[in-house]
Amino acid sequence: MDILSIIGILVGIGALLLGNLLDGGHIGSLLNGPAFIIVLGGTTGATLLQFPPAVFIRSVKMSLWVFRPEKQNLKGQIAKIVGWSTLARKEGLLGLENVMSAEKDLFTQKGLQLLVDGNEPEVIRDTLEVEMTTSENRDLQAARLFEAMGGYAPTIGIIGAVMGLIHVMENLAEPALLGAGIATAFVATIYGVATANLIFLPVAHKLKLHVLAATLAREMIIEGIIAIAEGENPRNIELKLSGYLHDTNRT
Known part of the structure; x- marks a missing residue:
C-alpha cells in the first residue's frame, strides 16, 4: 500500500x-451536482474520444498502482540471476530448464527460454528489448490518459462557468434563480482546476514513475541474462547488476 x-x-x-x-x-x-456532471462528464467524454478502448482499459487497471504499486524487488532478482549464473556454469545452459518452467514472470521466462535455446547474446538482447519497449510504450500511453484528463478538466470547468453565467443572464428578472447559476459557474471552475491538479496530473506522473521502475527492472533482467549467455563470472554479474539498486525511481 x-x-x-x-x-x-x-x-x-x-x-x-x-x-x-x-x-x-x-x-x-x-x-453542486450540475457542476460535477459538467466537469466529470465532459472530461471523461473528451478523454474517451482521444484514446482507443485498449488504452482506456489499461489505464483503469493501472490506476490501482497509485495505491498498490507493483513491487520491483531488484535485490531479490539480482540474487536469482546470480543463482542462475552459478547453475549454468555447473550444469550448462540446459540446466536452467527447470528454473525457466518455475518462473512466473513471462518476460523473465521468455529471456530464459532464449538463453536455454542457445541464442546469441545479441539475438537475446534484441528480442527482449523489443518486448520491453512495447510494454513501456503501452503503459506510458495509459498514464498519459490521466495527463490528458488533467488538461481537459480545467477547460471543461471554464465551459461550466460560462454555462452558469448564461443561466444567470437568462434569469436576471428572477433573482431567486440567480444564486444557483452563479454557484454552478464558480464551483465548476473549482472542480475543473482541483481535479486536474490534485488527482489527474499527480496520478499520471506517479504511474509514469512506476512504468519507468518496471522498465528498469526489465533492463536489469536483460543485462543479467546476456551476462549469463556470455559466460561471465557470477561475482562480476552481481557487481554489475548492483548498480541498478542506486536508481531513485525504483519502488
Whole structure:
C-alpha cells in the first residue's frame, strides 16, 4: 500500500476544505451536482474520444498502482540471476530448464527460454528489448490518459462557468434563480482546476514513475541474462547488476 498517495489526497482536499471553512464558507457551498456532471462528464467524454478502448482499459487497471504499486524487488532478482549464473556454469545452459518452467514472470521466462535455446547474446538482447519497449510504450500511453484528463478538466470547468453565467443572464428578472447559476459557474471552475491538479496530473506522473521502475527492472533482467549467455563470472554479474539498486525511481 502506497501510504503517501492516500496522505497526498487527504492533505490536498483537506487543505481546500479547511481553507474554505476558515474563510467563513461551508462545505455545502462546494457541493453542486450540475457542476460535477459538467466537469466529470465532459472530461471523461473528451478523454474517451482521444484514446482507443485498449488504452482506456489499461489505464483503469493501472490506476490501482497509485495505491498498490507493483513491487520491483531488484535485490531479490539480482540474487536469482546470480543463482542462475552459478547453475549454468555447473550444469550448462540446459540446466536452467527447470528454473525457466518455475518462473512466473513471462518476460523473465521468455529471456530464459532464449538463453536455454542457445541464442546469441545479441539475438537475446534484441528480442527482449523489443518486448520491453512495447510494454513501456503501452503503459506510458495509459498514464498519459490521466495527463490528458488533467488538461481537459480545467477547460471543461471554464465551459461550466460560462454555462452558469448564461443561466444567470437568462434569469436576471428572477433573482431567486440567480444564486444557483452563479454557484454552478464558480464551483465548476473549482472542480475543473482541483481535479486536474490534485488527482489527474499527480496520478499520471506517479504511474509514469512506476512504468519507468518496471522498465528498469526489465533492463536489469536483460543485462543479467546476456551476462549469463556470455559466460561471465557470477561475482562480476552481481557487481554489475548492483548498480541498478542506486536508481531513485525504483519502488
